[in-house]
Amino acid sequence: MKSTQLKDKYIEFFKSENHKKIKNSSLVPENDSTVLFTTAGMHPLVPYLLGNEHPSGKRLVNYQRCLRTGDIDEVGDDTHLTCFEMLGNWSLGDYWKEEAIKFSFEFLTGKKWLNLPVEKLAVTIFMGDKDSPKDEESSKIWLKQGIDKKKIAYLGKKDNWWGPAGQTGPCGPCSEMFYWISNEPTPERFDPTDTRWVEIWNDVFMQYNKGKNGKYSELKQKNVDTGMGFERVFTILENKKSLFETSLFEPLIKIIKKLSGLELFNDVEEISVKKIADHVRSSTFLMMDGVLPSNTDQGYILRRLIRTAIRHGRQIGISETNFCSEISNVVINTYSKEYPLLKSNKKNILNEFNKEEDKFKDSLENGLKKFNSLIKTNKISGKNAFLLFQSFGFPLEMTIELAEENGISVDTNGFDNELKKHQELSRTATKGKFGSGLADQSEEVTKLHTATHMLHAALREIVDEHIEQKGSNITPDRLRFDFNLDRKLTDEEKKKVENLVNEQIKKGLKIVKREMSVSEAKKSGAMGLFDYDGKVSVYSIGSFSKEICTGPHVENTKELGKFRIVKEKSSSAGVRRIKAVLE
Numbered sequence: 090m091k092s093t094q095l096k097d098k099y100i101e102f103f104k105s106e107n108h109k110k111i112k113n114s115s116l117v118p119e120n121d122s123t124v125l126f127t128t129a130g131m132h133p134l135v136p137y138l139l140g141n142e143h144p145s146g147k148r149l150v151n152y153q154r155c156l157r158t159g160d161i162d163e164v165g166d167d168t169h170l171t172c173f174e175m176l177g178n179w180s181l182g183d184y185w186k187e188e189a190i191k192f193s194f195e196f197l198t199g200k201k202w203l204n205l206p207v208e209k210l211a212v213t214i215f216m217g218d219k220d221s222p223k224d225e226e227s228s229k230i231w232l233k234q235g236i237d238k239k240k241i242a243y244l245g246k247k248d249n250w251w252g253p254a255g256q257t258g259p260c261g262p263c264s265e266m267f268y269w270i271s272n273e274p275t276p277e278r279f280d281p282t283d284t285r286w287v288e289i290w291n292d293v294f295m296q297y298n299k300g301k302n303g304k305y306s307e308l309k310q311k312n313v314d315t316g317m318g319f320e321r322v323f324t325i326l327e328n329k330k331s332l333f334e335t336s337l338f339e340p341l342i343k344i345i346k347k348l349s350g351l352e353l354f355n356d357v358e359e360i361s362v363k364k365i366a367d368h369v370r371s372s373t374f375l376m377m378d379g380v381l382p383s384n385t386d387q388g389y390i391l392r393r394l395i396r397t398a399i400r401h402g403r404q405i406g407i408s409e410t411n412f413c414s415e416i417s418n419v420v421i422n423t424y425s426k427e428y429p430l431l432k433s434n435k436k437n438i439l440n441e442f443n444k445e446e447d448k449f450k451d452s453l454e455n456g457l458k459k460f461n462s463l464i465k466t467n468k469i470s471g472k473n474a475f476l477l478f479q480s481f482g483f484p485l486e487m488t489i490e491l492a493e494e495n496g497i498s499v500d501t502n503g504f505d506n507e508l509k510k511h512q513e514l515s516r517t518a519t520k521g522k523f524g525s526g527l528a529d530q531s532e533e534v535t536k537l538h539t540a541t542h543m544l545h546a547a548l549r550e551i552v553d554e555h556i557e558q559k560g561s562n563i564t565p566d567r568l569r570f571d572f573n574l575d576r577k578l579t580d581e582e583k584k585k586v587e588n589l590v591n592e593q594i595k596k597g598l599k600i601v602k603r604e605m606s607v608s609e610a611k612k613s614g615a616m617g618l619f620d621y622d623g624k625v626s627v628y629s630i631g632s633f634s635k636e637i638c639t640g641p642h643v644e645n646t647k648e649l650g651k652f653r654i655v656k657e658k659s660s661s662a663g664v665r666r667i668k669a670v671l672e
């Protein structure tokens with residue numbers, strides 16, 4: 090069966106039971122700012138579950154793209170995805186438990202429909218608590234369909250209650266259907282904790298509204314909201330162990346493995362492959378729905394997904410740049426019939442992947458180096474997690490994932506405090522309290538400021554005493570220094586410059602700051618731009634360098650680590666450009 094046939098069958102079945110097909114909405118909920126994403130098919134239907142009249146009537150059916158960030162950590166096993174499609178049918182105050190369960194049973198086991206064997210099915214039912222009684226009614230209906238008593242389990246709110254999707258709204262007890270996916274014989278008794286029983290469908294009986302006070306009240310009408318995991322059921326129909334082995338994912342996995350160049354994949358590498366497949370796929374859909382990588386809300390989740398995919402790409406040896414867009418291209422081809430928006434937005438989507446990858450790839454290398462230098466401690470401090478976030482673009486969750494892989498933990502409370510401090514600082518800065526705005530005073534940038542002075546001095550000493558700064562730009566992961574010279578540096582010169590800087594770093598030279606007038610600075614032999622009046626700060630690094638600068642700088646060169654030139658090239662006529670890092 091083709092994947093689209095499963096969707097068609099579902100729609101056809103419910104149409105034959107007088108349901109109307111409704112549209113598949115955006116992953117970004119319209120008119121609802123309380124949640125970031127559409128997490129279930131019922132999401133766009135909340136007003137109607139509360140009692141508004143739906144233009145298509147009281148019986149609805151569709152398939153809906155959904156995204157659940159809560160499942161990110163599970164991705165890599167056989168059954169979880171961040172973005173999945175949900176097949177759903179609804180009764181808006183129309184039919185109730187009897188018909189809902191009958192429909193589910195008929196679609197799963199009916200010869201004309203999925204024709205799954207009854208003995209491989211099991212169900213869970215709400216056990217009851219102070220808010221709602223034990224759901225004996227559903228139990229009776231399932232028994233009537235032919236489900237064995239031993240295949241029914243009663244569970245509490247954690248498992249058998251659905252909603253509300255945000256803080257408040259429609260919700261109720263539910264009954265979930267499980268399928269035995271193993272080739273081993275189906276056990277006589279259902280054990281919901283056995284992972285070979287996979288949840289495939291959920292019938293929610295929405296009769297309550299959760300209010301702001303946390304209390305449940307009866308809704309105006311009794312609704313049914315069901316959701317079937319499309320990819321999971323398709324895995325069963327294709328008789329595969331994992332959804333990543335289905336024909337839906339096969340082309341994706343194939344290109345990822347090809348890009349990695351590895352012949353064999355161990356268990357950890359297999360997980361990386363699956364994470365890349367999932368994350369690039371979800372990101373593609375998010376961008377189709379207009380989300381762009383950023384540091385807030387949906388954009389942050391998108392950024393986190395893309396960057397995590399890039400990191401896992403490096404783990405399995407993908408050296409190619411812009412590999413995400415190649416994978417995304419396969420996603421687009423797989424789904425473009427059902428989602429024409431993918432096709433029309435293709436250029437933009439691929440372009441955004443490339444832009445995000447370009448932005449992240451250099452800082453990833455340096456950030457990983459920084460991370461590796463922190464592994465010796467058994468906990469990544471909040472300050473360091475924040476440094477990785479701010480200076481290297483590591484989403485906190487990525488640092489946590491890395492830390493887990495290395496058996497250490499992260500001080501997330503400390504991270505939150507740092508973030509708060511920074512946000513307060515940024516707010517103050519935007520209010521204009523910091524004159525020229527907020528300069529990046531992070532540890533990494535500060536170190537690179539000092540290293541720039543040392544590079545400048547070393548170039549004058551080794552290459553040419555007339556060398557002057559023509560430009561400088563520092564980001565947390567590298568320095569960039571432009572200087573006058575009308576030829577390429579030789580390899581030997583570059584080595585010598587590096588060695589000299591590193592020798593001086595090792596000496597543990599103190600950095601001393603003095604305020605003086607421009608003419609005094611000139612007289613003292615300080616380098617720098619003299620075209621302004623008044624007092625300037627002159628920073629001396631031992632007797633090695635003396636330069637006018639506004640800072641900030643480290644106190645001692647020992648703090649710098651190892652200096653390395655990564656690139657030397659022409660910048661414009663008569664000007665060369667060096668990029669260098671501290672490791």
Ligand code: SER
Pocket residue numbers: 128129130131177251291292293314315316317
């Ligand atoms: N809202 C329910 C779920 O997501 C049924 O669609 O499981």
